[in-house]
Amino acid sequence: MNKKEIRKQMLKQRDSISDKQKVDDELLKELENLKEFKNSKNFFVYVSFGSEFNTHKLIKDLLEQGKKVYVPYIKSKGHMIAVEIKSMDDLAPGAYGILEPKNPVESDVKFDFMLVPGLCFDKNKYRIGYGGGFYDRFIDKIGEDSYKVSIVYDFQLVDDLNPEEFDRPVDKLIIQK
Ligand SMILES: Nc1nc2c(c(=O)[nH]1)N(C=O)[C@@H](CNc1ccc(C(=O)N[C@@H](CCC(=O)O)C(=O)O)cc1)CN2
Numbered sequence: 568m569n570k571k572e573i574r575k576q577m578l579k580q581r582d583s584i585s586d587k588q589k590v591d592d593e594l595l596k597e598l599e600n601l602k603e604f605k606n607s608k609n610f611f612v613y614v615s616f617g618s619e620f621n622t623h624k625l626i627k628d629l630l631e632q633g634k635k636v637y638v639p640y641i642k643s644k645g646h647m648i649a650v651e652i653k654s655m656d657d658l659a660p661g662a663y664g665i666l667e668p669k670n671p672v673e674s675d676v677k678f679d680f681m682l683v684p685g686l687c688f689d690k691n692k693y694r695i696g697y698g699g700g701f702y703d704r705f706i707d708k709i710g711e712d713s714y715k716v717s718i719v720y721d722f723q724l725v726d727d728l729n730p731e732e733f734d735r736p737v738d739k740l741i742i743q744k
């Protein structure tokens with residue numbers, strides 16, 4: 568399968584996970600129990616859309632705990648910036664219909680913790696996303712020292728994605744049991 572076929576296949580399967588809220592609740596618990604999670608203060612978290620792992624509760628939890636939350640804002644093709652939010656009400660539908668900050672003020676903090684989205688992952692923690700190259704570029708720019716974690720549904724894990732030179736792996740996969 569080429570990347571395009573993998574994306575299509577993974578999306579189809581992800582769209583039909585049964586009892587997804589329950590699955591996501593368990594994955595969220597595991598995420599929040601990581602020591603790196605507990606020790607982090609500045610979080611870069613995507614705002615989920617469609618059948619992605621639901622991050623809305625995570626974002627609310629973080630804000631309630633007084634942690635700093637930054638989310639992506641798409642500036643142009645392949646280029647995103649991080650913007651701090653204080654509440655879910657700071658968001659409105661933006662590019663691709665994804666919720667984005669209404670008032671996109673670029674932040675230049677370094678993140679302790681990054682939650683990285685993806686459609687398919689391999690055992691070396693490489694990933695395939697929607698194909699915009701947003702995260703590979705972003706990680707190069709400000710994510711190198713962050714602890715990068717991705718949530719993986721069981722069918723999304725493969726042996727080897729044959730990464731290219733611009734692909735950046737994450738540090739930890741949380742895999743559905
Ligand atoms: N929640 C969330 N936010 C995110 C990402 C993500 O994966 N998840 N991104 C992670 O990079 C960036 C957005 N990247 C995206 C790239 C493509 C499509 C998409 O749906 N593309 C359409 C059509 C593409 C086209 O017109 O060329 C498609 O694939 O059908 C969505 C998001 C930044 N924000």
Ligand SMILES: Nc1ncnc2c1ncn2[C@@H]1O[C@H](COP(=O)(O)OP(=O)(O)OP(=O)(O)O)[C@@H](O)[C@H]1O
Nearest residue numbers: 694695696697698699700701702703704707733734
């Ligand atoms: N660091 C980079 N600098 C320049 N171009 C890049 C970089 N990373 C990726 N690209 C370009 O972006 C395109 C898409 O990359 P890729 O297929 O790896 O995206 P993806 O990882 O699936 O998407 P995303 O990171 O948005 O979730 C590639 O064809 C590549 O040319």
